[in-house]
Amino acid sequence: MNNKVSYKVGQKRRDNEAAIVAAAEREFATHGFDGASISRIAAGAGVARTNVHYYFSSKQDLYGRVLTDIIRLWNRSFPEITADDDPAAVLAFYIRAKITYSQTNPLASKIFAGEILRGAPLLREYLEEHTRAWLLGKVRIIKSWIKQGKMDPVDPYYLIFMIWSTTQHYADFNVQVEAA
Numbered sequence: 001m002n003n004k005v006s007y008k009v010g011q012k013r014r015d016n017e018a019a020i021v022a023a024a025e026r027e028f029a030t031h032g033f034d035g036a037s038i039s040r041i042a043a044g045a046g047v048a049r050t051n052v053h054y055y056f057s058s059k060q061d062l063y064g065r066v067l068t069d070i071i072r073l074w075n076r077s078f079p080e081i082t083a084d085d086d087p088a089a090v091l092a093f094y095i096r097a098k099i100t101y102s103q104t105n106p107l108a109s110k111i112f113a114g115e116i117l118r119g120a121p122l123l124r125e126y127l128e129e130h131t132r133a134w135l136l137g138k139v140r141i142i143k144s145w146i147k148q149g150k151m152d153p154v155d156p157y158y159l160i161f162m163i164w165s166t167t168q169h170y171a172d173f174n175v176q177v178e179a180a
Helices: 003-035 038-045 049-055 059-075 087-104 106-117 124-147 156-172 174-179
Strands: none
Touching: 003 038, 003 049, 003 059, 003 106, 038 049, 038 059, 059 087, 059 106, 087 106, 087 156, 106 156, 124 156, 156 174
């Protein structure tokens, strides 16, 4: 196979997979994991149902991919921070990024919220291991900023939880926000 044909095959694969993931996001956001249908995902992606199973072995595998993509997207929004950074600049960047993600990727927040409301069966281990470590690192830095007098004393956990809840509110409750 020449390079041009190989590129086209690889590009077709990437296009199909991207279409399936996008259709799955819409399906999981609308119907949740339990109500989601592989047939509707295939139709939404413009591929045969068997193609969905070619790329993803199960609905759970596809759902896991969607959740992984969401977490990767969100984790990029709060970069590595240090005690030397300016808390106002860092927190303003994080809040702007989270609002932007809620506006540009509203389905992500709805899917994540649905997973959490189900008791996080697929994400529990990840949350307990990775999210906890991520959060503890951010809390340590915020405490150092407070100790240095760079910001008022606040509970770092509540600060981060408040940022999460307020920024995701726009996506999770978009009907209410739009009506208001």
